[in-house]
Amino acid sequence: MKKFFCFLLFILIALVGVGFWGHQQIQRFIQQPVHTQPDQLLTLERGTTGKKLAVLLEREHLVNDSKWLVWALKLQPEYNNVKAGTYSLTDVKTVADLLTLLNSGKEAQLAIRFTDGETVKQALKSLQNAPHLTHELTDKTEAEIMTLLGLPENSQGKLEGWIYPDTYNYVPNSTDLALLKRAVEKMQTSLDKAWAERDEALPLANQYEMLILASIVEKESGVQAERARIASVFINRLKSQMRLQTDPTVIYGMGDSYNGNIRKKDLETPTPYNTYTIDGLPPTPIANPSESALMAVAHPEKTDFFYFVADGSGGHKFTRTLTEHNRAVQEYLRWQRQNKNK
Numbered sequence: 283m284k285k286f287f288c289f290l291l292f293i294l295i296a297l298v299g300v301g302f303w304g305h306q307q308i309q310r311f312i313q314q315p316v317h318t319q320p321d322q323l324l325t326l327e328r329g330t331t332g333k334k335l336a337v338l339l340e341r342e343h344l345v346n347d348s349k350w351l352v353w354a355l356k357l358q359p360e361y362n363n364v365k366a367g368t369y370s371l372t373d374v375k376t377v378a379d380l381l382t383l384l385n386s387g388k389e390a391q392l393a394i395r396f397t398d399g400e401t402v403k404q405a406l407k408s409l410q411n412a413p414h415l416t417h418e419l420t421d422k423t424e425a426e427i428m429t430l431l432g433l434p435e436n437s438q439g440k441l442e443g444w445i446y447p448d449t450y451n452y453v454p455n456s457t458d459l460a461l462l463k464r465a466v467e468k469m470q471t472s473l474d475k476a477w478a479e480r481d482e483a484l485p486l487a488n489q490y491e492m493l494i495l496a497s498i499v500e501k502e503s504g505v506q507a508e509r510a511r512i513a514s515v516f517i518n519r520l521k522s523q524m525r526l527q528t529d530p531t532v533i534y535g536m537g538d539s540y541n542g543n544i545r546k547k548d549l550e551t552p553t554p555y556n557t558y559t560i561d562g563l564p565p566t567p568i569a570n571p572s573e574s575a576l577m578a579v580a581h582p583e584k585t586d587f588f589y590f591v592a593d594g595s596g597g598h599k600f601t602r603t604l605t606e607h608n609r610a611v612q613e614y615l616r617w618q619r620q621n622k623n624k
Contacts, residue, residue, distance in 0.1 A: 308357060311350035312378040317343055318371040323390055323414070323454065324380075328366040332356075335364060335384075345377060354381075361385060368414065368454035389453040390414075396465060398447040398572040399500045401534075405445045405570065409462065414454035419462070430459060431466050436490050443493045443567025444469050469493075472573055476580040484579075485520040492579055497567035500575040501530035505597050509578035514585040515600065524588065526557035534568040594618070 324342065326335070332355045336348035354377075355362040361381040370390035374380045394412045396405050402424075409415070419427055425439040433444060445462070446469035452461055476496075477489045486492050499513050519526055533540050535553030549556070555564040589607035590598040594617040601607045 308350050308354045311348075312354055312358075312361075312381065313376050314345065315376055316345060316371070316374050316380050318374055322371045323368050324371055325368045325454070326364060326366050326384060330364060330366065332362075339380075344371075344380070351377075391451050392454060393449050393451050394461065395449045396445050396447045396570065398575075399497075399504075399569045400447070401569055402441045402443075402445060405465075409458045412458070412461075415452070415461070416455050416457045418457050418459045427462075431463060433466065434490070436488070438566050440566040443497050443570055445570045446472060447570050447572050469570075472576055476576040480580040481582070484582075485517060486579075491563055492576070493571065494563045494567045496571035496575040496579045497569045498526070498528055498530060498564075499578050500571040501569050502528060503598060506574045508597055509574055510581060510583045511585060511587065511600060512590060512598070513578040513582035515587050515590055517579075517582045518586070518588055520562065522588070523561070525559075525561060526563070528557050531555045531557040531564050531568055534564075594621070 324338075324344075326338075330338070332352040335355075336351040339345045339348045339351065361378075362385075364381070364384040365387040367387060367389040369383055369388070371380070371383075374383060392412070392414060394408055396408065406419075409419070410417070419430075422430070424441055428437065428439055428441055431441075431444075433441070437444070445465045448465070448468065450461055450464055473489050473493055477492055480486075480492070484492075486495065495513070495516060498516065499509050502512050503509055516526055516528070518524075529544055532544055532548055532553075532555070535555030536548060549558045552559040554560070555568065557564060585600070586602050587600040589601045589604065589610070591601075591607065591610045591614050593599040593610075594614060599610045599613075601610050
């Protein structure tokens with residue numbers, strides 16, 4: 283009997299020793315560094331078990347040996363509720379950091395930027411190149427995309443102007459359609475607000491005309507402080523039934539044939555967008571306007587200006603008569619020649 287109790291005591295001590303040793307190994311494992319690459323993402327599929335996760339960590343070269351992972355998950359339940367998703371490993375230093383992240387469910391946040399004044403062609407290209415985005419619009423025509431987005435029929439089947447310039451965060455495997463809907467809904471909300479708060483007696487028939495004019499103001503100047511004054515010039519021209527005669531509309535109408543220069547021939551060549559040859563507004567926006575451009579059209583300055591020309595400092599000189607305008611143009615040309623000679 284004495285020998286039996288000694289044997290049991292030996293087994294008990296051995297088990298305690300093994301348990302203590304095993305606990306040390308697990309702690310050593312979860313505190314070991316994780317080998318990550320810059321901007322690395324890790325995707326966990328739904329139904330990932332401890333064994334599958336161990337294989338994944340070795341396959342991605344995050345750890346050299348993951349044999350203790352299964353035991354770590356069993357003995358430390360706070361790590362045993364990993365959630366499917368795609369995670370950014372930017373701040374992960376140790377296995378413990380990694381397991382904490384995978385249990386949090388906080389997926390990687392990616393971002394796409396639609397910039398002020400870019401065209402729908404440029405915006406769709408950004409969508410196409412965005413990483414970890416599921417593409418549902420690849421084979422869709424612009425008219426089909428318009429229908430999916432629920433945009434109004436008076437938009438001429440064109441998406442131009444409807445994408446609100448901003449930065450949009452998304453998680454991996456989001457769809458391009460869902461992201462585009464967010465941008466369009468934000469533009470619609472901003473346009474609704476600008477239209478509802480607009481000054482009285484604007485020569486604009488509807489919200490869409492406001493969007494068109496805002497896109498022109500956007501392309502005419504990057505100086506926010508002068509956009510309401512630029513808007514006043516176009517408003518004055520529309521009220522006086524003068525042609526808008528704005529170069530950005532000519533450029534837009536030229537499409538891919540534009541090479542960086544506008545010639546006199548281009549100004550005289552009719553297109554649906556050439557406001558030197560058409561009356562009133564072009565049929566659609568020519569770019570995606572910013573909030574400041576929308577508000578400039580909603581609340582233009584009260585001026586008697588009908589002309590403006592670049593002043594050489596990034597802004598514009600505004601004038602009332604054609605004579606004043608021609609003088610301002612000559613001043614600008616002299617400034618160009620002087621700086622070219624320098």
